[in-house]
Amino acid sequence: MSEEKLYSLRNPWFSISVGITVAIAVLSAVAGLIWFPLLQPNLKLSGIWDAICSAAGVPGLSTQAGAVPPAFKTSNVVMTPEMLTRQDQVSIGRGATLAQRCAICHGPQGVSDANSPNLAGQYAAVTYKELNDFKTGARVNVVMTPFAANMTDQEMRDVALYYAYLPRVPSSLVNPNLTPPAIVVTGAPMRNIPPCGSCHGEIDVKAGSPWLGGQSAVYIKAQLQAFASGARRNDISEQMRNVARQMTAEEIDQVARYYEAQP
Amino acid sequence: MTSETDHSHGPHGLGEAVAARIERRWAALSIVIVGVLVCMAAFIGIHQATMPQGRVETADPTTLHLSGEFVESNLGSALEADGSVTVRAIGQQYSFTPQCLVVPADTPITIRATSADVVHGLLIEGTNINTMLVPGYVSDLPIRFKSPGEHVMPCQEFCGIGHQGMWGKVQVVDQTAFRNMAASKRRLTCVD
Amino acid sequence: MLINKRLILSHFWLAFIVFGAALVLGAWQMFVRSPLNAWHFNPEFYYRSVTAHGTVMGYVFPTLVAMGFGYAISEAALEQPLIGRRWAWAGLILVAVGSVVAMIPVSLGLASVLYTFYPPMIGNPFYYIGVVLVVVGSWIWVALMSINLAAWKRDNQDKPVPLAMFANVAGSYLWGWTAVGAALELIFQIIPTALGLTATIDAGLARVFFSWTLHAIVYFWLIPTYIAYYVIFPRAIGGRLYSDAMGRIAFILFVVVAMPIGVHHLFADPQVGAGLKFMHSVFTGLVALPTLLTVFTIVASAEIASRLRGGKGVFGWIGALPWKNPIMLATALSFVMLGFGGAGGLINMSYQLDSTIHNTQWVTGHFHLIFGGAIVIMYFAIAYDLWPHLTGRALDSLGMMRAQLWLWFIGMIVTTFPWHYVGILGMPRRMAFYDYANPAISPQAFSVTMSAAGGLILLTSGILFLIVLIRGQFAARGEAGAYRFAIPLHMPVRIPVALNSFGLWLALMIGLTVINYGYPIAQLMVLKGTSVPAVYVGAAR
Numbered sequence: 001m002s003e004e005k006l007y008s009l010r011n012p013w014f015s016i017s018v019g020i021t022v023a024i025a026v027l028s029a030v031a032g033l034i035w036f037p038l039l040q041p042n043l044k045l046s047g048i049w050d051a052i053c054s055a056a057g058v059p060g061l062s063t064q065a066g067a068v069p070p071a072f073k074t075s076n077v078v079m080t081p082e083m084l085t086r087q088d089q090v091s092i093g094r095g096a097t098l099a100q101r102c103a104i105c106h107g108p109q110g111v112s113d114a115n116s117p118n119l120a121g122q123y124a125a126v127t128y129k130e131l132n133d134f135k136t137g138a139r140v141n142v143v144m145t146p147f148a149a150n151m152t153d154q155e156m157r158d159v160a161l162y163y164a165y166l167p168r169v170p171s172s173l174v175n176p177n178l179t180p181p182a183i184v185v186t187g188a189p190m191r192n193i194p195p196c197g198s199c200h201g202e203i204d205v206k207a208g209s210p211w212l213g214g215q216s217a218v219y220i221k222a223q224l225q226a227f228a229s230g231a232r233r234n235d236i237s238e239q240m241r242n243v244a245r246q247m248t249a250e251e252i253d254q255v256a257r258y259y260e261a262q263p
Numbered sequence: 264m265t266s267e268t269d270h271s272h273g274p275h276g277l278g279e280a281v282a283a284r285i286e287r288r289w290a291a292l293s294i295v296i297v298g299v300l301v302c303m304a305a306f307i308g309i310h311q312a313t314m315p316q317g318r319v320e321t322a323d324p325t326t327l328h329l330s331g332e333f334v335e336s337n338l339g340s341a342l343e344a345d346g347s348v349t350v351r352a353i354g355q356q357y358s359f360t361p362q363c364l365v366v367p368a369d370t371p372i373t374i375r376a377t378s379a380d381v382v383h384g385l386l387i388e389g390t391n392i393n394t395m396l397v398p399g400y401v402s403d404l405p406i407r408f409k410s411p412g413e414h415v416m417p418c419q420e421f422c423g424i425g426h427q428g429m430w431g432k433v434q435v436v437d438q439t440a441f442r443n444m445a446a447s448k449r450r451l452t453c454v455d
Numbered sequence: 456m457l458i459n460k461r462l463i464l465s466h467f468w469l470a471f472i473v474f475g476a477a478l479v480l481g482a483w484q485m486f487v488r489s490p491l492n493a494w495h496f497n498p499e500f501y502y503r504s505v506t507a508h509g510t511v512m513g514y515v516f517p518t519l520v521a522m523g524f525g526y527a528i529s530e531a532a533l534e535q536p537l538i539g540r541r542w543a544w545a546g547l548i549l550v551a552v553g554s555v556v557a558m559i560p561v562s563l564g565l566a567s568v569l570y571t572f573y574p575p576m577i578g579n580p581f582y583y584i585g586v587v588l589v590v591v592g593s594w595i596w597v598a599l600m601s602i603n604l605a606a607w608k609r610d611n612q613d614k615p616v617p618l619a620m621f622a623n624v625a626g627s628y629l630w631g632w633t634a635v636g637a638a639l640e641l642i643f644q645i646i647p648t649a650l651g652l653t654a655t656i657d658a659g660l661a662r663v664f665f666s667w668t669l670h671a672i673v674y675f676w677l678i679p680t681y682i683a684y685y686v687i688f689p690r691a692i693g694g695r696l697y698s699d700a701m702g703r704i705a706f707i708l709f710v711v712v713a714m715p716i717g718v719h720h721l722f723a724d725p726q727v728g729a730g731l732k733f734m735h736s737v738f739t740g741l742v743a744l745p746t747l748l749t750v751f752t753i754v755a756s757a758e759i760a761s762r763l764r765g766g767k768g769v770f771g772w773i774g775a776l777p778w779k780n781p782i783m784l785a786t787a788l789s790f791v792m793l794g795f796g797g798a799g800g801l802i803n804m805s806y807q808l809d810s811t812i813h814n815t816q817w818v819t820g821h822f823h824l825i826f827g828g829a830i831v832i833m834y835f836a837i838a839y840d841l842w843p844h845l846t847g848r849a850l851d852s853l854g855m856m857r858a859q860l861w862l863w864f865i866g867m868i869v870t871t872f873p874w875h876y877v878g879i880l881g882m883p884r885r886m887a888f889y890d891y892a893n894p895a896i897s898p899q900a901f902s903v904t905m906s907a908a909g910g911l912i913l914l915t916s917g918i919l920f921l922i923v924l925i926r927g928q929f930a931a932r933g934e935a936g937a938y939r940f941a942i943p944l945h946m947p948v949r950i951p952v953a954l955n956s957f958g959l960w961l962a963l964m965i966g967l968t969v970i971n972y973g974y975p976i977a978q979l980m981v982l983k984g985t986s987v988p989a990v991y992v993g994a995a996r
Contacts, residue, residue: 007959014953014959017953017959021963021967024738025734025967028734029970032732032733032734033730052730054728054729055728057319057727057728057974058728058978059319059400060319060320064375067331067336067337068337070336074335075328078329080325080988082989182495185496186888189427189428190415190893192357192362193428194424195425195498198424204499206380206423237327237328237333238335243358245454245455277759279944289747293743293748296743297743297744298740304805307805307807308733316725319726319728324987324988377725380575380987381990382575382662386815389881393811393813395723395725395814397662398575398987399657399658400724400725403725417883418883419814422576424498424502424992426498427886
């Protein structure tokens with residue numbers, strides 16, 4: 001047995017097994033890379049090399065001409081999960097100064113009592129994105145638009161980081177014993193409504209989704225209605241409009257009242 | 264090797280050569296079974312034109328909304344000059360946009376879709392339409408609906424905590440109804 | 456001869472303890488997502504549970520069984536004490552530590568990404584580090600199996616390697632190589648991102664790497680089961696193994712063709728070319744071959760045993776088999792489940808039929824039937840067979856063993872058949888809850904309820920299994936004799952080198968991997984602009 005040479009074409013185990021393996025590999029490659037692609041007229045292949053390259057998966061950039069341009073301003077923020085997640089003391093300091101002009105509506109500590117959003121402890125990426133959208137006109141508000149119009153990109157980042165740095169302050173309406181409504185806990189799957197907390201922070205965070213706890217019910221309700229009607233359209237690729245337009249008026253009320261009472 | 268007349272019987276009277284012969288026949292049969300299955304799959308693939316996507320295309324998920332074919336205003340169904348329909352959609356945590364697709368029955372349709380964040384899947388219940396949406400790449404598949412009706416379109420790949428809430432819809436309408444709709448709008452959806 | 460009994464027993468006990476825990480999670484998942492439960496709960500708990508269940512059942516449990524069984528085979532078949540005993544303990548400790556490291560973030564809800572990882576979703580780094588430790592622990596086993604075989608060969612130059620050890624080493628090589636795919640994905644892609652060293656990851660490339668592991672891992676799970684078919688079953692029912700050489704060929708085929716087929720999990724993916732998908736599809740067809748060969752050999756071995764016991768007739772011999780023997784029962788039930796599961800698998804392998812059921816509940820039903828059913832029931836059989844030899848105490852609750860096996864079989868059928876059915880209806884997998892009140896999916900409610908009932912039966916069977924083993928630990932002492940494997944009908948005296956060594960087959964395995972994976976991996980690696988931002992799961996509020 002020991003004198004039997006395995007790696008020799010004379011050994012049938014070697015020659016047959018290698019031969020069959022190579023034959024199958026070559027045949028399947030010829031069929032998969034050349035023959036089948038050429039049988040498909042819809043691929044519009046320019047020749048054998050094009051067939052091989054496309055079947056092997058050589059990528060091309062998606063180039064479909066004739067896209068219909070938007071009839072309204074959409075957000076131009078490139079949102080990533082790590083956007084503005086690092087604290088920066090210098091930036092926060094500049095933000096504190098800049099934020100003085102926001103205090104009239106948003107409160108000196110970022111907590112408003114005028115139904116404007118509370119900004120204390122808000123995710124920096126959220127504040128930045130909304131400022132940017134006000135500036136570009138993707139979101140419109142008579143008060144905010146002129147404020148944002150004169151801000152530089154760095155100023156928007158500074159303000160956002162400053163507010164993210166401030167601690168969240170529980171509102172006077174906080175009621176931790178309130179039973180969360182079904183629409184908050186489970187959403188309504190078949191209506192494409194996931195649980196609010198799967199994006200807004202209680203369970204998980206989706207980049208660009210604000211923390212809702214303690215926001216004024218009036219504000220939340222107004223925004224949900226605006227998303228539902230299409231009056232507000234700065235959510236990238238309709239991510240919030242898809243949810244809001246599926247909600248009933250009653251559910252919108254429930255959500256607004258629930259989040260107002262949360263820390 | 265021993266010859267077939269070998270009678271070195273085992274404990275139950277089965278000679279080694281006979282045992283080996285039966286075994287070889289079974290092995291040959293197994294090979295034939297496997298061969299037939301593979302050829303059948305290849306044959307059906309060609310003749311029913313259900314091959315996987317022919318080309319790999321890329322798209323940057325973070326800038327889909329800025330330019331290119333996946334901007335918000337270009338999503339939905341487009342009637343092409345040759346009478347076919349192209350449907351463009353994106354998947355994102357946790358919805359498809361458009362949330363409701365409207366398409367004509369009995370018409371060749373191309374779905375072009377991609378993901379704006381994580382891996383999603385697009386499945387239309389009651390049909391064989393089923394593809395993955397991988398961020399960075401464009402999924403492109405030819406489809407056809409036999410008859411008008413409504414289908415649900417869940418995301419079939421775990422995409423985060425809200426995955427169970429990611430259900431879209433598909434409305435299949437008859438060809439004339441679709442043409443009438445397409446006369447007044449360039450991109451159609453059934454989102455109210 | 457079994458010398459390191461405590462080492463082997465520790466592997467099995469750890470395996471079955473984690474199995475029991477994961478089984479409870481599985482049954483809970485079946486319940487909460489069924490119409491039996493009002494779905495007013497945090498969906499994150501469900502995904503957390505699926506992550507834990509999958510990680511334990513997929514990576515920890517079968518790995519420990521393969522390792523423990525592998526050490527037992529090495530000692531019993533080669534009749535030599537295990538070389539590298541300390542290393543073996545180190546491997547076990549690595550697996551145990553890795554499991555704990557992985558499970559802490561999972562149970563805290565910091566890594567609910569499911570055991571298939573799904574980048575660009577990224578969880579807590581310790582989850583992935585834990586999984587890597589488990590794999591590294593098992594690689595120690597791979598090395599030890601190879602070393603023990605080499606030492607034996609040195610001393611027994613002209614003898615055929617016993618089939619049990621041959622198969623065992625084949626399984627270890629297959630695992631050693633197939634684990635590389637996920638290891639590359641974890642070490643070069645996911646862990647750097649999870650640690651914050653980079654903020655982007657190529658999800659398409661990660662899916663290709665994972666597919667490298669994802670399919671052949673099934674054969675790694677399967678090999679202890681096949682070893683039990685070949686070398687435990689014929690002996691346990693008082694028969695002979697029909698053919699030694701065909702067994703070797705079956706295991707060799709697994710080594711060669713189990714690897715270059717993983718892309719069939721990516722038939723519906725946009726980042727791999729159609730031609731490569733076809734090549735993987737062809738090799739996927741070939742992997743049915745060793746199973747077809749095995750079915751023949753094992754059924755023929757059963758017939759030999761039956762005729763030795765006086766069984767007569769073309770089919771009459773089936774009745775004369777020792778049905779009261781738990782190993783007989785387990786093997787027969789395993790074959791039935793393998794048959795159904797294999798038939799389902801043929802549908803998954805062809806890419807036309809696959810599009811009907813891709814990522815639906817069908818797939819979950821399929822791999823639970825094959826892995827949870829056909830494979831795990833033989834893990835039970837292996838434990839029943841080995842226990843008296845490991846503990847020095849008899850397992851005398853035969854009735855309870857049979858009841859346990861039957862319950863497992865019935866539970867698996869009741870769970871997975873409705874699962875397959877709702878998959879055909881298009882029910883997507885891995886959702887925390889479904890609104891069964893909606894008319895579009897209400898027809899699925901009854902089947903899902905049945906599945907949940909099946910889950911409870913499986914849980915009962917699992918508990919019974921642990922009771923049998925625990926009772927065995929406290930039974931009266933009794934010498935079980937030497938642990939032996941089935942003898943072939945015709946003892947091989949001379950065997951071709953090809954069927955007695957692995958070099959050629961490993962070369963073919965690696966060669967085919969390079970052919971079928973080389974281009975897609977290289978191409979995606981050089982591709983610019985397809986790395987996408989990581990989406991961190993369970994991040995700070």
